Amino acid sequence: MRRRHHFHIDYLGHSVSATVQTGHRPVVEILVDGKETNHATARDDGPVTVPVELPTDPPTTVTVRATPGPGAPRCLLLATADGEPLEMAPRPY
Template sequence: MRRRHHFHIDHLGHSVSATVQTGRTSVVEVLIDGKETGHVTTSRDRTVAVAVELPTDPPTPVSVRATPGPGVPRCVCEFHGGEQHVMSPRPY
């Protein structure tokens, strides 16, 4: 059975959202300011990292690390310099 889980964080005035769709294969989509900028498919509960950039001047590299399972999915946003922030789940 497939389920969608949504996560969000704001950083440097930009919106970073992630959707994790679980099931036989997991799909992770990352949106920056509402535009899809990263997409990856993985098997089962394997943790994946999606590299994207915030549209700042110069662009800021960001990595969204998603863990589809076991249990409830989790997402962490990793910024340049090793700074990490847990992304808040969104109920929609």
């Protein structure tokens, strides 16, 4: 059964959202400021990394690491400048 899980974080003044669709082939979609910027499909429940470019001056490249399972999905924002992963908060919708 497929289910959609939503995550969000504000970073450098930009809204970064992730939708993780679980199921046989998990799909991860990333939106920056409400616009889809990248997506990835996984073969199993292992972690999926999706590179994203934030529209800063100059552009900032970050990575979203989504773990569809096992168990509850989770997402981290990996910022190259900080080096520390930031937990993306789950959204109930």
